[in-house]
Amino acid sequence: FPSHDTTGTIYVYDLEFLNNQIWLASDEGLMNINSKEQLNLLNEVNKTLDDRIITSLNYNDHKLFIGTESKGYFEFNVTRNQFNSKNKLSSLGAIQKIKIHHEMIWLLTADSGLVNVNSRNEYNCFNKRNSKISNNITDIITDREGNFWMSTLNNKLISFNTLFQKLNTTIKSNNILTVYKDKSNKIWFSDSKNIYVHQKKLTATILQNLGDLNVVSIHEDEYGYMWFGTFDKGLIRYDHNKNKYLFFIMLVS
Numbered sequence: 001f002p003s004h005d006t007t008g009t010i011y012v013y014d015l016e017f018l019n020n021q022i023w024l025a026s027d028e029g030l031m032n033i034n035s036k037e038q039l040n041l042l043n044e045v046n047k048t049l050d051d052r053i054i055t056s057l058n059y060n061d062h063k064l065f066i067g068t069e070s071k072g073y074f075e076f077n078v079t080r081n082q083f084n085s086k087n088k089l090s091s092l093g094a095i096q097k098i099k100i101h102h103e104m105i106w107l108l109t110a111d112s113g114l115v116n117v118n119s120r121n122e123y124n125c126f127n128k129r130n131s132k133i134s135n136n137i138t139d140i141i142t143d144r145e146g147n148f149w150m151s152t153l154n155n156k157l158i159s160f161n162t163l164f165q166k167l168n169t170t171i172k173s174n175n176i177l178t179v180y181k182d183k184s185n186k187i188w189f190s191d192s193k194n195i196y197v198h199q200k201k202l203t204a205t206i207l208q209n210l211g212d213l214n215v216v217s218i219h220e221d222e223y224g225y226m227w228f229g230t231f232d233k234g235l236i237r238y239d240h241n242k243n244k245y246l247f248f249i250m251l252v253s
Contacts, residue, residue: 014054023064055068057098096108097139136152136153139151144185190213194213214233236248
């Protein structure tokens with residue numbers, strides 16, 4: 001990081017690339033790094049954010065949606081460089097991720113489960129309507145058919161259709177760390193030890209017997225390689241066609 005008045009290690013939970021700037025959600029607050037490599041702390045702009053841990057970011061329609069650990073979420077207008085409003089829905093607890101889907105704001109929370117918010121700032125907690133949904137949701141995606149796939153820390157990988165009727169899956173692991181849809185509509189997900197790929201009601205296990213991988217992020221690049229970010233094993237690139245993987249481990253001196 002460029003020089004700043006923070007001390008010790010900065011933990012970055014999420015990031016976005018906007019207007020030649022890197023926006024960071026961190027335990028030191030909301031930050032951005034501009035084209036001159038200057039690090040700015042946005043908590044100093046909005047005092048409501050002071051000393052608040054920023055957990056998640058999502059950019060949509062010139063707005064940056066900012067999730068926090070204890071103060072709900074905020075909206076920041078990137079074009080005008082100003083906050084649109086005070087914090088919203090602070091009663092929901094820690095917001096782990098924010099997703100925008102069909103003009104709805106979807107909040108993945110650690111305590112209140114899956115919540116969506118409409119344009120009138122009215123919200124629904126789906127866990128109250130469906131006890132099958134875990135309270136601790138780590139990620140959510142939609143496939144081409146419009147089905148929802150949610151990874152949870154205590155209730156497996158859950159898939160629902162648009163009416164939130166549970167779909168059948170063959171996953172046995174209870175704690176799913178993340179879920180991702182690739183370009184061919186295959187669903188990738190991980191638990192603490194393995195990575196799985198699901199397609200047409202069949203689930204295959206890949207990268208087995210490598211110890212505790214703890215894959216927390218999955219991404220497909222333009223060449224079709226799958227990339228896995230881990231807690232303990234660095235960065236992994238996987239060639240699904242050849243079933244070969246390559247570890248990239250960063251050494252810190």
